Amino acid sequence: MTEEPSSSSASNPGADAGQSLWQACLEQLAQDLPEQQFNTWIKPLVAQVAEDFSKVTLFVANRFKLDWIRAQYAKRISLLLEDLYGQPVTLELALAQREAVTRTYVRPNASGTQTPVSHNDQQGQGQGSSHNNSSGNGNSASSPPDESAGAFRNRLNAGLTFETLVEGTANRMARSAAMHVAGMPGHLYNPLFIYGGVGLGKTHLVHAVGNRLLADKTDAKVLYIHAEQFVSDVVKAYQRRTFDEFKERYHSLDLLLIDDVQFFANKDRTQEEFFNAFEALLAKKSHIVMTSDTYPKGLANIHERLVSRFDSGLTVAIEPPELEMRVAILINKARVEGTEMPEEVAFFVAKNVRSNVRELEGALRKILAYSRFNQKEISIQLAREALRDLLSIQNRQISVENIQKTVADYYKIKVADMYSKKRPASIARPRQIAMYLAKELTQKSLPEIGELFGGRDHTTVLHAVRKISGERQQLTELNQQLHVLEQTLKG
The missing domain is CATH 3.40.50.300 (P-loop containing nucleotide triphosphate hydrolases)
Structure with missing residues (x-):
């Protein structure tokens, strides 16, 4: 069986960097997995990260949990660690020893950050007891409900408040x-x-x-x-x-x-x-x-x-956040992580990650992790390197041509109608929607979009973008159609 981490790791700077890698992994898993799955299987894990980041050992409370995590989550965790670090990382699962010792570990608390705990604490967590009240009034969100116990749990996350929600026209x-x-x-x-x-x-x-x-x-x-x-x-x-x-x-x-x-x-x-x-x-x-x-x-x-x-x-x-709101979200969340993100970097990321707040947070975590591991200041170049996979996928998937085809299919018109001079409502409306989506989902300028729609003037594109954007706020059916088209285009 793999040795448990010794207490010396707590004072080792390499251990701190290693825990940053594991914390970044935890934060991504918290976003990707349903809350109950994350709290039950992932949250109690105790991580030991090699000084060179080549191996991460996860200590699990019992054999049943170890087998389940290996079958259900190990591959996902391994790929995520490799993606965050940028190089292969060996993942190993091991049983935590049962004897009471006072060695120091790190585990996530209710807000997703990490708190040192003793092995006695970790052992109790593995047995199902809860030490973190996310609601602030005695109701724990970190363990699944047990109606037979008679205890009422409200399941609230105390960190999700009106004060921590960035406001914009979208919400x-x-x-x-x-x-x-x-x-x-x-x-x-x-x-x-x-x-x-x-x-x-x-x-x-x-x-x-x-x-x-x-x-x-x-x-x-x-x-x-x-x-x-x-x-x-x-x-x-x-x-x-x-x-x-x-x-x-x-x-x-x-x-x-x-x-x-x-x-x-x-x-x-x-x-x-x-x-x-x-x-x-x-x-x-x-x-x-x-x-x-x-x-x-x-x-x-x-x-x-x-x-x-x-x-x-x-x-x-609630709509996808507009550019200014995305910039504010990035700067605020970076500040919560103890980092100042330059405004020009926030604008670069916000222009390239448009779909939702969750993807925005994921991009921020990648940038912060990349900055820490490579000991480099946050810059547009660093953000481009950290997000290269995301940017390449986005650029490959969403093009004006793809938007035109998807919208034409959805509204049952010919792709050629996107470029034609025909102006009946059955064609003009989908064309305006396609122009709106082209502005929202690609990096093309208004003149470039106009050129791809049969050589139309950029003012025509601007009119379409403003018209559809305004009507989206008022017309429920149009808003739903746009949601469907956006999800289809983003795959």
């Missing part, structure tokens, strides 16, 4: 509505339905509502949950014949925050139970905040009466 209306709900739950905007693509900040916003309400009213009964967990709870209630306990848990809440309700599709009994919970909560003037990847009427295989309930309060969209 201003949703943020304003969410703050209103947090200040006056049970009144207007009930339910609040927030929709948008992956990684745009929907989850951040619902956590912020819960954290603000608890700050104002510490005894409020708040629950954040992913729709998949609700499905799981319904199944368990059936298996264990514990529907009274299930109803007591969900029907007694003051605030229910539920992510990704599109996962209820085709699950009839789950939809029935959620409808009952929905009605019970509204009857007692409790508030419900939901998120989805599409607006209520766009949900597939959801009962009509449930869709009508979703649509009965306020429905707001």
